[in-house]
Amino acid sequence: MRYFKLPDLGEGLPEAEILEWHVNEGDQVKVDQILLSVETAKAIIEVPSPQDGTIEHLFGAPGDTIHTGEPLLEFAGEKELDSGTVVGELKQQTTAVSAAGEQFFIGASPSSRQYRDRHISPAARALAQRLDIDVNTVPHRDGRVTAQEVEAAADRVQRLGPFEPLRGVRKQMARTLASAWEQVVAVTIHDDADIEHWPAGTDITLKLIDALAYACQHEPSLNAWFDGERLAIRQHPQLDLGVAVDTEQGLFVPVLRNVSGRSSEDLRAGLNRLREDVRRRSIPPSEMLGATLTLSNFGMFGGRYATPTVVPPQVAILGAGKIVTEAVVSEGVIEPRRRLPLSLTFDHRAATGAEAAHFMQLVVTRLQDSSVSSPAT
Structure with a gap:
């Protein structure tokens, strides 16, 4: 099987929200055919197919947030695709370099890179699913989300009630500010x-x-x-x-x-x-x-x-x-x-x-x- 993963969308964007799938499981697609539309913190982007093939499985539904390198869909009968693949016109922007050789990263706040580097333990994922907690909203410690952080988040929900997670532009705005x-x-x-x-x-x-x-x-x-x-x-x-x-x-x-x-x-x-x-x-x-x-x-x-x-x-x-x-x-x-x-x-x-x-x-x-x-x- 071959997994097509969310490509690097550029500008330091670590995630995207699925807006709409343009294909279904079982469909045959051609290279560069639009598979889905996603919303990042900056724009709505159409993601093209990297190859010809038959779609075995779709990961995620409209409204779901998916991170760079996580599976978007599965092609039938192929080997796994490199998670770092960049497809179509989704190209990484270069950084600006001053005459003195100092490098300035434009468009990507350090907090964005921090969220990209987050590691969620299998135990934390399983506990979050059992407690009905969105693991992506759980505060992390040194880039790691553990079962302890999930339990603390569940306790806050019990005491204060559920919170609606920020999405898209507002999420990135909060991080940047x-x-x-x-x-x-x-x-x-x-x-x-x-x-x-x-x-x-x-x-x-x-x-x-x-x-x-x-x-x-x-x-x-x-x-x-x-x-x-x-x-x-x-x-x-x-x-x-x-x-x-x-x-x-x-x-x-x-x-x-x-x-x-x-x-x-x-x-x-x-x-x-x-x-x-x-x-x-x-x-x-x-x-x-x-x-x-x-x-x-x-x-x-x-x-x-x-x-x-x-x-x-x-x-x-x-x-x-x-x-x-x-x-x-x-x-x-x-x-x-x-x-x-x-x-x-x-x-x-x-x-x-x-x-x-x-x-x-x-x-x-x-x-x-x-x-x-x-x-x-």
Whole structure:
């Protein structure tokens, strides 16, 4: 018999959730024929067949989570296929290497690699099945899940009731943010930009993108990657901006490339395309890799200030809050002014407070510059 196992999907993704099987047991399939659709933390991927053959058995049903290297299906009358096989267009992304030879892993948090390395003992699996516990949700110790951890999980369920495990994007989001919280020495500073001069219909997101590009040109220290293990930093010559997009499935951060070298019209078209691809879950994983700085325009939903989370190896993230009108004293006169709240979180290991404050001041100055044309929505 030949077992076809979940191939390496790239970008450090250790698992996928089965969405739909496109074949049945007993079917004859051809090489590159789509076998099933799976959902990873970043995209929906169609998995093709690596060979011609007859399907003997399917492992897993829609909704099940399967890890890299675990069997997906069994072909009749063949020898076992190497579990490391990568099929079709599912290719491992390369890592980015700095001129100094330091290696930065983009798109895969250390916690993702930790979950890939988890070992579950046979006794723990059997006990979890008997106690009706999802063994994949059991906390592990040093990469191992034992019967003791399963018993502790069952005790928690008995005392607190069942919990619904996170899946797909939300699971990866939780892992990434928890890992970021452990790694980054985060400091947040706040300020407000006076935007009373902005005309109606101003494209707020493009104004923020322009201000970030301006700040990166004059204070490049925050447009960087930082390797906390090697205590090494890599400055970037261009701004590849991650733009946070909130969906019902969770948070996505597609990347807008080479911001400074593009027109407002091109940036808006590119941003619209990325957001639509995210909402349709058709965005390639490569489009969410390599951001050098991130923008979160959370004010469109509400909230004034925040403490946005920096995700390594990035050094900074700017959050924009809800525009408010408030009384401001200007030349001894109190008058209502529209103001845009800003929150800049930076990794204090990689940037000083003075550098971050200068960066914020550059953003504010650019937003308040009445000579800069305002792109329309």
